[in-house]
Amino acid sequence: MVETSFFGTISSLGRKFWEDLQPTPGRLNSSLRIVLASIITLILTQVWQMPSIYIGMYFIFLVGRDSPTISFRTGLISLLTVTLAIAVELGVVILSDNDPMARVLSVAIVTFIAGVLVASTNFPTLGSTWGLIFCTVIGNWEKHAPADRLVKSSLWLIATLAVAIGSAVLVEYLFGDRDPAKKLEAQRKIRYQALEKMFTVYAQGGTPEERSTAAIPVSRLALAGSTGMLELYNKIAERDLDAGTLPPGTRLRVTMIAQIMDVSAAFGLQNTKEDSPELRRRCGTIAEQCRELIPVFIPQVEKRLRFMPENSVTLLDRVEALLHTLLTMPSDSAEMGNKELVAMPVTKAPFFIPGAVGRSDTIAFGLKISLCATVCYIVYNAVDWPGISTAVITVMVTGLSSSGAIKQRLLFRLLGSIVGGLLLGLGAISLVFPHMDSITSLVILIGFVAFIAAWTAAGPRFNYVGLQMAFSFYVVAFEDFSAPTELAPARDRLMGILLALLVMWFVFDQIWPVRTVTVMRRSLAGVLKTIASFLRLIEPGPDRKDLFQQADALRDQVGKTVVALRSMNDAVDYEFGVDRELHVRSSEMILRTSLTAGTLFWNQFAVLYSEEDKDFLTEPDLIEMRRRLAESIDELAVGVVKKTVPVMVPATTLLPPAMLNDPRYGEYSHNTIARFEELQAFALRLSHEV
Incomplete structure (x- = not known):
């Protein structure tokens, strides 16, 4: 073996x-x-x-x-x-x-x-x-x-x-290069257009030849990976440029898009002959979502996807799950009035990773x-x-x-x-x-x-x-x-x-061996602990400048760690041994968990920077919800490293039911709890992996 x-x-x-x-x-x-x-x-x-x-x-x-x-x-x-x-x-x-x-x-x-x-x-x-x-x-x-x-x-x-x-x-x-924001926006659109075209062919029952032809551009873009887009992002961050029409959390989105391209390319090249009404329906939905993602603004389809598709086993399941994660990110930076949500200037990043030296x-x-x-x-x-x-x-x-x-x-x-x-x-x-x-x-x-x-x-x-x-x-x-x-x-x-x-x-x-999956578990635990620290951080206080400085440092660490996890996921192929396939499967699950965790973080981070949502930081019930979430996520982080079965926290214990139906706070509460439940489900599945 x-x-x-x-x-x-x-x-x-x-x-x-x-x-x-x-x-x-x-x-x-x-x-x-x-x-x-x-x-x-x-x-x-x-x-x-x-x-x-x-x-x-x-x-x-x-x-x-x-x-x-x-x-x-x-x-x-x-x-x-x-x-x-x-x-x-x-x-x-x-x-x-x-x-x-x-x-x-x-x-x-x-x-x-x-x-x-x-x-x-x-x-x-x-x-x-x-x-x-x-x-x-x-x-x-x-x-x-x-x-x-x-x-x-x-x-x-x-x-x-x-x-x-x-x-x-x-x-x-x-x-x-002189205009990286426009180039990055163009690269983002090219990928959605290729996905939309391929899944439309599947939805319309195209011939195997038509499907193969439509899958080739997706495969080529998947081979390009995220390197080029991340370089364009780095240009924006290093030079503190105007991000144009790019959405919030661009670095995390680039990682998500690259992962969607990888899985979609594998689906397109491996399923050229498969056909059924259910397959056409699902591919049609994916094509519609990709078509609506091409413009600058995130589509309203997000509101139809509150929960992660269950039992994401097949390639098509994984495409749907990754799109769901992407669609639950915050929508448009112009709505929040702060371009720094798109790309944080490098000058704000601390030299040492918090807590890493010792x-x-x-x-x-x-x-x-x-x-x-x-x-x-x-x-x-x-x-x-x-x-x-x-x-x-x-x-x-x-x-x-x-x-x-x-x-x-x-x-x-x-x-x-x-x-x-x-x-x-x-x-x-x-x-x-x-x-x-x-x-x-x-x-x-x-x-x-x-x-x-x-x-x-x-x-x-x-x-x-x-x-x-x-x-x-x-x-x-x-x-x-x-x-x-x-x-x-x-x-x-x-x-x-x-x-x-x-x-x-x-x-x-x-x-002194350390398997790649072990390092990935530690990195994922670090992401979870960072999110927990952020949830405790966003409480009302007199010094908002210091709050933003600490929040930016945590944001930078989450983004870089998720990018590193995707790189480590590729490196797992070079692990040899009888349990190699188990390691490959575990690494994929860890990466998907980190993307969901990143989405949860960004939904909270966007609220912090929104001038119109300051009351979200002072509402007592929401403060208590974030405190309980921080405690639970810290426990999830410990469980990820030790591979222990997490204690599943019911959503009803996090927030009074009235808050879920509140016209002002209801959508934020629903989205936060939904992302947390998805995170718990992933942590539960990780407890059974190597």
């Missing part, structure tokens, strides 16, 4: 990878911008003879491309992080008089802190960048070279990265990363094989908090390294470099490789492969300022990667 699931997953990688390479909106533009920035950086660093070119070229792929402003901000922060890492490196060497034991201890401490930063902040790339650069530069002191040369090498690294980041930012300012799983993750990096550092120095120093780098760029995600990244790291380092890098060294006699030919080669890597990195599922292709190629191709003439570096770097894979597999999967 283990072998079957393993080889089944491996055999599907080729098909999925090919699907991932298909064109998506904005992909060509983004790839060409990376190529242009890479060429500019290559020419400048070659002319100025700057060392560590491979790191600078790789950082071009890491600079945010959501907008010129984001590119500048992420580039500046990355440069400051690199400067800090080098300052710490020089401080360790000076204070310890370059003592070998101090270097080993510094690797252990810095990588632990980097791991904690990755797991506990809203800016995880800072931790990984800091740890990556520190381990790179501290390793130089193991070489038998003059101290003056090593210090200059570290300082030159800052200059190299400044050139690379500056080139990337310049290109983004010249050719970046959690046991955060500390454990930091310790695991530290252990892996330190072991790799000691091994490659103990055997006096500096060529395998890529082992430490591999640890820093592949570390995640669950075994499934670790396996996914390790596999992608290996795949990217084979393609970029062995095939492209080794191929260039042996076949291309000997015949190159000008910088023009080098520019053409680097542009070709950068385009392939950038195109792959823009994919929704295998983007990490593209990053590793670029890094592995640059490591092999840019040893120094002359063309490489030996094949040993490619071999050594691959051995370093294999060493890191072995060490991380042993630490993360054998000594």
Whole structure:
């Protein structure tokens, strides 16, 4: 069974990878911008003879491309992080008089802190960048070279990265997107139109050929995933732009739409011959809902869907359930008079995730990363094989908090390294470099490789492969300022990667394993606890500014966690074992529960920001209802982690019956209780899953 699931997953990688390479909106533009920035950086660093070119070229792929402003901000922060890492490196060497034991201890401490930063902040790339650069530069002191040369090498690294980041930012300012809100609205409408067309064909009893034809656009949009739409959302949030006609809770809606597209594509491609009056009726209803969702305003069909469809087992059941969840979100931002409900400015997001720093799983993750990096550092120095120093780098760029995600990244790291380092890098060294006699030919080669890597990195599922292709190629191709003439570096770097894979597999999967579903349960519990905290927070008080600040931080965390849960749901496919199918089913249930929880949160959050609904915050019965809901949701959070059967709370105990019929508060009360009952039902089903 283990072998079957393993080889089944491996055999599907080729098909999925090919699907991932298909064109998506904005992909060509983004790839060409990376190529242009890479060429500019290559020419400048070659002319100025700057060392560590491979790191600078790789950082071009890491600079945010959501907008010129984001590119500048992420580039500046990355440069400051690199400067800090080098300052710490020089401080360790000076204070310890370059003592070998101090270097080993510094690797252990810095990588632990980097791991904690990755797991506990809203800016995880800072931790990984800091740890990556520190381990790179501290390793130089193991070489038998003059101290003056090593210090200059570290300082030159800052200059190299400044050139690379500056080139990337310049290109983004010249050719970046200018109106992300309109593009995101267009992408939203395209998806609803494709769904409406496909389900209309089913409702009208179309032939299998007509159904397949209608399902193809849905499948292509499903393959595009949510990455492109989330990038557009990030542009709006980073630049604090006018959100136009986008509805409240756009980030959560993007996740919901992407999930609907996935399930609908599977239904459309697998049920081309099935037909019945009941199927036509249900598909007609779905088509009507999608057609009404195309305009800006959420349709009145929402009021006909108060409860989640029961027994959501088939693909069509899941489509109906996901649409129901989406339709119960708050309607239109213009009705509430606050555009910040659409996309919260990034400046309002806290640096640390509330309560994450001291959690046991955060500390454990930091310790695991530290252990892996330190072991790799000691091994490659103990055997006096500096060529395998890529082992430490591999640890820093592949570390995640669950075994499934670790396996996914390790596999992608290996795949990217084979393609970029062995095939492209080794191929260039042996076949291309000997015949190159000008910088023009080098520019053409680097542009070709950068385009392939950038195109792959823009994919929704295998983007990490593209990053590793670029890094592995640059490591092999840019040893120094002359063309490489030996094949040993490619071999050594691959051995370093294999060493890191072995060490991380042993630490993360054998000594200290954490299954992906376990992490998903903890994340879902975190979402539930955040909702409970918010329900306790929205009580009348004198300081509304402080209330909004705390509410925005909770809102940001709910949105990011739900997006992360969808990513982890994809990573469950890389879990191997006899219970793999159970894990896949549980992960799907956890994701659906999180979407329902997000809907409950947004129905409450919209009331907080509505000037016309201030009395909802002061009504005693509603305050008591939210207090009881908070207590019950906290218990659900505990049950989700411990897999205990939740105590089902009857709706009649939450609110007096008169409030449900109140003309002012009735609809809000009904919607809140309905979402809570759905949440309880999901929690009950989760208690029986692995």
